[in-house]
Amino acid sequence: MSKIWFVTGAARGLGAEIAKAALAAGDRVVVTGRRREALQAAFSPDSDKVLSLSLDVTREAEAEGAVEAxxxxxxxIDVLVNNAGYGNLGLFEETTDAEARAQYDTNVFGLYNVTRAVLPVLRRQRAGRIFNVSSVGGLLGGEGGSLYCATKFAVEGFSESIAKEVAAFGIRVTIVEPGFFRTDFLDDSSVRYGSRQIEDYAELSSQMKAFWDGRNHAQAGDPAKLGRVLVDLADRADPPLRFAAGSDAVAMIGGKIAALQAELDAWRDLSVTTDGDDVAAQAQAQAKAGTWG
Known part of the structure; x- marks a missing residue:
């Protein structure tokens, strides 16, 4: 049976290629973005297969209206793809409070708005798939990632939590963790940097911007191939909670897992000394149950 997809940030990049892959598979797609004319340029006029809707994900009422439409x-709606987002790759002290809040408004609270609008639909259906597009930056931090990576870490924690909350309703959540893909992410039309300039960071800031500029449109990942993979995952009976996209993502995430395990092992003896004398058994039971807090 064909599916109905709802894709945010669909005018270009990963969002556009995911939507095109779903259409090529015979599904129908609701493509959304800030500028409807850009969506129609990418997907032609609306038809029985495609509906284009203007949507600023930072506006809760617009998310609700788009879902109603x-x-x-x-x-x-069978598949939600939360793809809308951008990267502020400025060094932390060179960014402002307003820039940090704007990054969170789109990448985190915008994702919340759309998910909150779609979940009642999926619950009523007792079925649905959610793909939340994170990044390798949702598991690894680095220079220039203090704002962007923080938002993607938030997406990871949110997604892992709601996956458990909604599983009983037949809803499956997958966190998509792309490496570097050949999109406009690093283009001047998308990426942002801090508006402050601090002399102590001048050399590092210049090096980082040159590094990102050199990667622009030269990344290894193929967005069209990722689109086809998500169509495949949407058909899987037991999709993964996390999906690393690209050989670079597999290598980087594998390295992070190994580093975490090594650090945990190195400090294990000191870590366990913080247990209360009367709660050792409780802690073991909690760990076995997989709960937190």
């Missing part, structure tokens, strides 16, 4: 046209 999708239901009015297609009657259901």
């Amino acid at each position: 999708a239901l009015a046209r297609f009657g259901r």
